[in-house]
Amino acid sequence: MKFLETFFNGAVMAKYLPDLLGAIVTTLWLSAVILALGLSLGLVLACLRCLGRWYLTLPIVAFADIGRALPPLVVILICYFGLPGLGISLSGPAVLILVLAGVLAAFAEEIFWAGLTAVPKGQWEAGRATGLSFARTLFEIALPQAVRLGIPPLVNRALAITKMTALGSVIGVKEILSVSSSAQSFSGSATPLTMAALAYLAIFLPAVILSRALERRFSWAV
Amino acid sequence: MTAPSPVHRRPMLEINRLEKRFGETRVLTSIDLSVAPGELVFVIGPSGSGKSTMLRCCNRLEEPSSGTILLDGEHVTDCRGAALDRMRLKIGMVFQGFHLYPHKSVLGNVMLAQIRALKRPKAEAKARAMEMLEHVGLAHKADAMPAELSGGQQQRVATARALALDPKVMLFDEPTSALDPELVGSVLKVMRRLRDEGMTMLVVSHEMGFAREAADRVVFMDGGVVVEAGPPEAIFGNPQSDRLKSFLARVSKDEE
Amino acid sequence: MGDFLDLFLNFEIMAKSWPLLAKGLGITAKLCAAVIGLGLAGGLMLALGALSPRRWLKWPAIAFIDLFRAIPPLVLLVFVFSGLPFAGLDLTPFLAVVIAFFLNNSAYYAEVFRAGIQSVPKGQAEAARATGLSQPQAMLHVILPQAVRNVLPDLLSNTVEVVKLTSLASVVSLAELLYSANMARSVTYNSSPLVLAALIYLAILWPLVRLISRYQRGLAAH
Ligand SMILES: Nc1ncnc2c1ncn2[C@@H]1O[C@H](COP(=O)(O)OP(=O)(O)OP(=O)(O)O)[C@@H](O)[C@H]1O
Ligand SMILES: [Mg+2]
Numbered sequence: 255m256k257f258l259e260t261f262f263n264g265a266v267m268a269k270y271l272p273d274l275l276g277a278i279v280t281t282l283w284l285s286a287v288i289l290a291l292g293l294s295l296g297l298v299l300a301c302l303r304c305l306g307r308w309y310l311t312l313p314i315v316a317f318a319d320i321g322r323a324l325p326p327l328v329v330i331l332i333c334y335f336g337l338p339g340l341g342i343s344l345s346g347p348a349v350l351i352l353v354l355a356g357v358l359a360a361f362a363e364e365i366f367w368a369g370l371t372a373v374p375k376g377q378w379e380a381g382r383a384t385g386l387s388f389a390r391t392l393f394e395i396a397l398p399q400a401v402r403l404g405i406p407p408l409v410n411r412a413l414a415i416t417k418m419t420a421l422g423s424v425i426g427v428k429e430i431l432s433v434s435s436s437a438q439s440f441s442g443s444a445t446p447l448t449m450a451a452l453a454y455l456a457i458f459l460p461a462v463i464l465s466r467a468l469e470r471r472f473s474w475a476v
Numbered sequence: 477m478t479a480p481s482p483v484h485r486r487p488m489l490e491i492n493r494l495e496k497r498f499g500e501t502r503v504l505t506s507i508d509l510s511v512a513p514g515e516l517v518f519v520i521g522p523s524g525s526g527k528s529t530m531l532r533c534c535n536r537l538e539e540p541s542s543g544t545i546l547l548d549g550e551h552v553t554d555c556r557g558a559a560l561d562r563m564r565l566k567i568g569m570v571f572q573g574f575h576l577y578p579h580k581s582v583l584g585n586v587m588l589a590q591i592r593a594l595k596r597p598k599a600e601a602k603a604r605a606m607e608m609l610e611h612v613g614l615a616h617k618a619d620a621m622p623a624e625l626s627g628g629q630q631q632r633v634a635t636a637r638a639l640a641l642d643p644k645v646m647l648f649d650e651p652t653s654a655l656d657p658e659l660v661g662s663v664l665k666v667m668r669r670l671r672d673e674g675m676t677m678l679v680v681s682h683e684m685g686f687a688r689e690a691a692d693r694v695v696f697m698d699g700g701v702v703v704e705a706g707p708p709e710a711i712f713g714n715p716q717s718d719r720l721k722s723f724l725a726r727v728s729k730d731e732e
Numbered sequence: 733m734g735d736f737l738d739l740f741l742n743f744e745i746m747a748k749s750w751p752l753l754a755k756g757l758g759i760t761a762k763l764c765a766a767v768i769g770l771g772l773a774g775g776l777m778l779a780l781g782a783l784s785p786r787r788w789l790k791w792p793a794i795a796f797i798d799l800f801r802a803i804p805p806l807v808l809l810v811f812v813f814s815g816l817p818f819a820g821l822d823l824t825p826f827l828a829v830v831i832a833f834f835l836n837n838s839a840y841y842a843e844v845f846r847a848g849i850q851s852v853p854k855g856q857a858e859a860a861r862a863t864g865l866s867q868p869q870a871m872l873h874v875i876l877p878q879a880v881r882n883v884l885p886d887l888l889s890n891t892v893e894v895v896k897l898t899s900l901a902s903v904v905s906l907a908e909l910l911y912s913a914n915m916a917r918s919v920t921y922n923s924s925p926l927v928l929a930a931l932i933y934l935a936i937l938w939p940l941v942r943l944i945s946r947y948q949r950g951l952a953a954h
Contacts, residue, residue, distance in 0.1 A: 257819065260818045260819060261815070261818070261819070319938055319941050319942065319945075320934065320938070322892070322937075322941045323892070323896075323933065323934050323937035323938045323940075323941045324896070324930055324933055324934060324937075325895075325896035325897075325898075325899035325910065325933055326896070327899045327900060327902070327910060328899060328910055328913075328926060328929055328930045328933060329930070331910070331914055331917075331926055332740075332923055332926045332927060332930065335917060335923060335926070336739060336740060336923030336926065336927075339735070339739040339923065340735055340736060340739065364945060368945075368948050413801075414893075417803075417804035417805075418804065418806075419804075420804040420806040420807050421806060421900075423806070423903075424903060430807075431804070431806060431807050431810060435810060435814070438814060438815075443818070444814075444815040444818035444819070447807075447810065447811050447814065447815040448811075448815070450807055450811075451803055451807060451808075451811055454802065454803050454804060454807055455799070455802050455803065458801075458802035458803070458804075459798065459799070459802040461802070462798045462801045462802045463798060466798075535862055537858050537861065537862060557866075558866065561861075561864045561865065561866050562864065563864075564861065564862055564863065564864040565863070565864035567862075569862040569863075571855060571858070571859060571862075573855055575853075575855035575856055575858065575859035576859075577856065577859070577860075577874055577878075578878065579877045579878050579881065588860075588863070588865070588873055588874075589860075589863035589864055589865055592865055592869050592873060593863060593864035593865050593866070593869065594864070634859075637863065638862075638863065641863060641864065
């Protein structure tokens, strides 16, 4: 019973539930913004890379490589603590969105690009031969196939990066983890942490299960 | 309907009342078939008639729904776990798609089960592998990787892999159907030689010419039952059932 | 520009903080060794469980994998580090990190191994069994070598993620690379130590990230 008292204390749950609900909303909108920004930036970068100009390709590849190689927390700390020294003061949520959307864009660019290179050359030639412009061939023929190919890894990556919104707790963003951590130290009970874990499960478990289904659905394409 | 085997000794392989169902669908119905020591039995029949399923039941890659299978008087159907693994050593099988291990060399393919399952010392396994590769005419390819071989060569390595374990019987599932016509000859040559050396063989194949010339007995399956069985002259020269007649007519038309 | 160099690329401060960071790097290395080793071993076990025909093995393994893929690693870490003491389990930061990341990583490695094992054609297992190899022997000598080769890029990219993940240990005051760098930052009021840490991560991980891209392009090409 001591276990239940410690990790599933009803009174503590009731007390901190409103705060936690607010935090869930924060996590959700942060995730939505990060997904929208990251995926669209990644797509744009992959398309630009298709143009095959070295002055575009080089910075794009560097960005994608660095974004994939650096731990996001390092970049978050540099932006949050370093930029004010240059007179650029960003709020916690702004830093979180900027960094995580950037990281997602780096991965998404790489996934879209891998998909584009996997589209057979004949598809491009067929498009151009039937009088489609480069852009039309890209958008109507190559990209739909590339996106389809990229969906399973993209879903997995998007999931992993939205889960990183928990890093916001380090720079004072009032998302699920930070709200429940401070509730834990106020209440002297582990219950808020349990609530946080349950909240994340409620958000991400359906997504994980969905990603399994997607993978099965698209596996024939890869 | 069991045809009497020409040699009256204890059968090497004996299949009794074998049944196989996949869920609701019944694929094999009361199959009886025995193969005498040194006999070469050919199984023919239309696609989907259950030939592969029957072969796969013989070494329990497919679990029979009922019936018994005996190898040289020992129950195959009762074996479990390690005993089944030991039983499989005595039943060589060559698959239609060969299934060579792509990450191992030709020699490695032929040595693996000798070392791991038969527990042969490495040197002995290697000597035996080379001997078998010699037998199928591929000793010079011992260090090649499977991807570097032609289909016919892969097939012969698969045969050597099974033979190296000194099986009592060899099962072949359409050994030549994945091969270009000009490669078929080399494979049939190996099988002919095996037969002359007294190996017991159960072969599913559409090589009617080879069946006519080399088989001791031919079994015709359709719809999961053995419809007719007998010496090749009888099966090809004097078919009894309508189903066999129409099958032979279809096949000979295809071959023209 | 002068400000920027002074605040972010101050070589003097970098040099001064180097001993601290070097120590942190040592701990990061130890952490990586422990977490990668345990994660690979646990992941393989879980994958074998998840693919087992025995239901009492299969479903718990899948549930474990999905559960720990759904919880953000930082939440897991905070839960293990500050939640378990309530249950009378006091862990050193190092142990807390190893446990939390073992749970997280083995779930991710399990997914990679599972995909790899499933990518090996069924005929391979049948051929092995037909020559009398036992189930474990067939797995060890025939299936796994091919499985690992087929998912080498994914194994590698997961390992890069694990190395990046160790930076989260700084949150529970484990003096690894990022913690040491952040420490140096707060003492010097200068972001250069963080930038140095970022450069160290880059030096280690960029070659791997490049390799992964190469590899994936190679796979896509055929
Ligand atoms: N694993 C399985 N699950 C369900 N049905 C199966 C399975 N394996 C085989 N069957 C069915 O059993 C029947 C017999 O198949 P089998 O492969 O034994 O035929 P076959 O005579 O070898 O044909 P082919 O000449 O085309 O190789 C087919 O109708 C097939 O659809
Ligand atoms: Mg068949």
